[in-house]
Amino acid sequence: MSKKPLPRKTRVVNRGYQYSRKKEDKVNNITVTLKDIDAAVIYYVENIIQPSVEDNGENIKVPIVYGSMERWKAIKRDGFLRDKKRQAITPIIMFKRNTIDMNKDMPIDKLDANNPHIFYTFEKKYSRENIYDKLNAQIGVISQRQYYNVSVPDYVDLNYTFTVWTSYIKQMNHVIEKFTYADGAYWGDSQKMRFKTNIDSFDDVTEIGDTERIVRTNFNLTMKGYLLSESDNAKKPTTNKFITPKKVEFFESVEEEL
Secondary structure, three states: OOOOOOOHHHOOOOHHHOOOOOOOOOOOOOOEOHHHHHHHHHHHHHHHHOOEEEEOOEEEEOOEEEOOHHHHHHHHHHOOOEOOOOOEOOOEEEEEEEEEEEOOOOOOOOOOOOOOOOEEEEEEOOOOOOOOOHHHHHHOOOOOOEEEEEEOOEEEEEEEEEEEEEOOHHHHHHHHHHHHHOOOOEEEOOOOOEEEEEEEEEEEEEEEOOOOEEEEEEEEEEEEEEEEOOEOOOOOEOEEEEEOOOOOOOOOOOOOOO
């Protein structure tokens, strides 16, 4: 059964939100995805921790890769990774996301996921609407302020498993020392987003085969992250633009008693 629209007199419309964002608005809709958090891990390891080992007098950078299903299956079977020539790949770091738990320590309640009522407000100080001149001041026109309301994200705890392979214990010690020093830091790009981390104990394993000797260390990392999708369940963007009115007028009316 279709419902009739409300009469025009009873509609409550805030025209401060009725602005197009297609032309000069360069503010993108803010999103934080699982891919962004995984990318923050890779960025921090490659650019901040920068793990490396010494081999035959040469400093070798230790690469980091994500544990896809194929790679993880090969590790379960052989205990380490091999290249196309069936040679063990060392040194190398591989990580894999295991679980995602809701962070109950953050008292955030959006009331309704389809229509969230809690958001952060940011002001864009310099814009085309926020122009000041003497004429506007004389006639009482207020400079418009441009705001963006961003929905509150969902705070989560992500658990990762890291596996490090080297050829010698001395090389492994150097890599683990760097990760130990990074425990408790905020991982990620300082120009984008960072997440607090916590590293559990390290599990050292040394494997000796017929022709290969592999040193392996496993450890778990817990990351305090947050997720913000591109739109909510009602297909509304998570970032809304709002512009204050140009002029505010007050009227006074006096009623005489008869």
